Amino acid sequence: MSKTLPADSVGLVTPQTHHFDTPLPLDCGRELSSYDLVYETYGELNADRSNAILLCHALSGSHHAAGYHSEDERKPGWWEACVGPGKPIDTNRFFVVCSNNLGGCHGSTGPSSIHPTRGEPYGSDFPLVTVGDWVRSQAQLADVLGIETWAAVVGGSLGGMQALQWSIDYPERLRHAVLIAAAPKLSAQNIAFNEVARQAILSDAQFHGGRYYEQNKQPEHGLALARMLGHITYLSDDAMRAKFGREMRKGDGKLKFSFDVEFEVESYLRYQGRSFVDRFDANTYLLMTKALDYFDPAATHDHDLSAALAHVTARYLVLSFSSDWRFPPSRSREIVRALLDGDKSVSYSEIEASQGHDAFLMPIPHYQAVLGSYLANVAREVGV
């Protein structure tokens, strides 16, 4: 490892891509005739292939969960707080895999990828993939990597929903599911926020029905708005107060009487919106929000989550954060209750944290301790 990178990081990592030629059937009824998944791995797969952990990323995440792509990379992967040597998801013990979701914009096949026969980007023709589709494609990747059974499938937010779906769709292929800051389905309010974000993108004059790649520019105003709105829901009211209060960007406290940036929170949001446009694709954002809205494993079981989970065999760790108002603790408890109804094994902890939904990405000692000790038991169980 380079001496410029922190010692507790996995250090320099190189993404890998696997090309699948076996068609993938999708929940929408269509199929992808071929597709790529880009992924990263950290740590070593042990001889009996029992120590693999799959990380599932959330809405705007990617396969780059930990480490650095170069010594110059300014920021490490999105879950650097929890993934690395000696960290809760301990790469000295586990072989950790994280793939970019299908439909993404970081290397896995998605709307901005070139259609295999048409020779132009899929654009809005890319199918609306679901959490179930992601799990199905990740199972294909597991086959490629020779992983019959994951020691654990772990994810936060939308990633936690994928972990739950894994335990439903492939009960025999994971020992543990770790669901962090997740929900068994979106509330009307959650869907409402997603809908406003989508309308911001769809109504942007530069959206061009999703075929904006040809113009070589994004519906950037709409995508920035969607991201700004998302950020409000990721932070708690308290966290925003602590971070920004009503501080003026210029310290003189004088009102400008214009629509320029004035309060610090405005400056923060505009920056978040602008910088997101440079690294994300609007069609992918649309698709990810729709996968969130559609996630509802109980829907096919007469809206009875216990029934949907009747056959699962994984053991669960469910974690929530006290100030998360996007997927508050009550939503995690719905999952816990449904599991207990079916006499399943589940540990639950509600972490005191002021950071809101974003807490799942942060180095919060109690959170890291709970996650770390659960996974240390998993490590012992699989003999690493």
Add this chain to the structure above:
Amino acid sequence: MSKTLPADSVGLVTPQTHHFDTPLPLDCGRELSSYDLVYETYGELNADRSNAILLCHALSGSHHAAGYHSEDERKPGWWEACVGPGKPIDTNRFFVVCSNNLGGCHGSTGPSSIHPTRGEPYGSDFPLVTVGDWVRSQAQLADVLGIETWAAVVGGSLGGMQALQWSIDYPERLRHAVLIAAAPKLSAQNIAFNEVARQAILSDAQFHGGRYYEQNKQPEHGLALARMLGHITYLSDDAMRAKFGREMRKGDGKLKFSFDVEFEVESYLRYQGRSFVDRFDANTYLLMTKALDYFDPAATHDHDLSAALAHVTARYLVLSFSSDWRFPPSRSREIVRALLDGDKSVSYSEIEASQGHDAFLMPIPHYQAVLGSYLANVAREVGV
């Protein structure tokens, strides 16, 4: 009163307009050389002019608080639930006045009004008015109406902020201030939502720097987005769940795998957005959100609200609603605490209600009873 209109309504009402030729100095340092205020009145002013109540409207409200403009009007004024004969704001006892805020788009001078000398709409040249400016203009209107002292100044949300400002700026001109679902200033999260709404409008390709009147069309996508977002914050999570759940608009429960309207909540929001565009002006929306952001009477008193309220003489009724997360009860309690610090007279009630911020507009029995009995005492006090 027409027999087609409800008996407990003020019935048919006709807005009136007063043209002011005395320049109005504004907090931004500019002035309006002349301006119109449109207003409605309900009930009769008594001989000693002691029974007048001023209603202050919120962000998207208008002077049309109660009754009907015609027998065909589909919906009555915005506060029909509380204003009328025998209602909490009893027009059999009080003379009730409600004016459209300066900068509005319902008849008072605002961005869509014709500039007196330039002969074209003000557009983005209309000054950013503040809550203090509104109060100053309402005081001019009170002079015109011959009302030296209001029996009460009453408002919900942004209207409650105006009532608070009245008690600070003209302590001798009101006996009571009724502040409903208000806050002493916006939180960072409140400002953040306003900023996203403003950016939606400002980044709409049809905004044209606020000079869209010449094109004869609004930045309608941006304004609709702003309204959709607003609506999410007006309803509680529970109210949304009760109202929409995850109900599909088509009853078959089948997913469409498209970005068409699918969930009921999406349909509701899109309708709210679309219909708002027909009756509201984008420049006014920008200006109203900015007035909200700027409201902070403690700012000029070293951020000490008690100090800002040290000289007030009104008696206060402060009401909040349990499920309001836009201006939650804790924000009302900040006002109550500051008043009690200064040994002022204040009654406070937190109303149990599931409707969120919107509750202040609704016929909730306990709310109506508290408001009604407080104002009945005011009526006795002023001899009506």
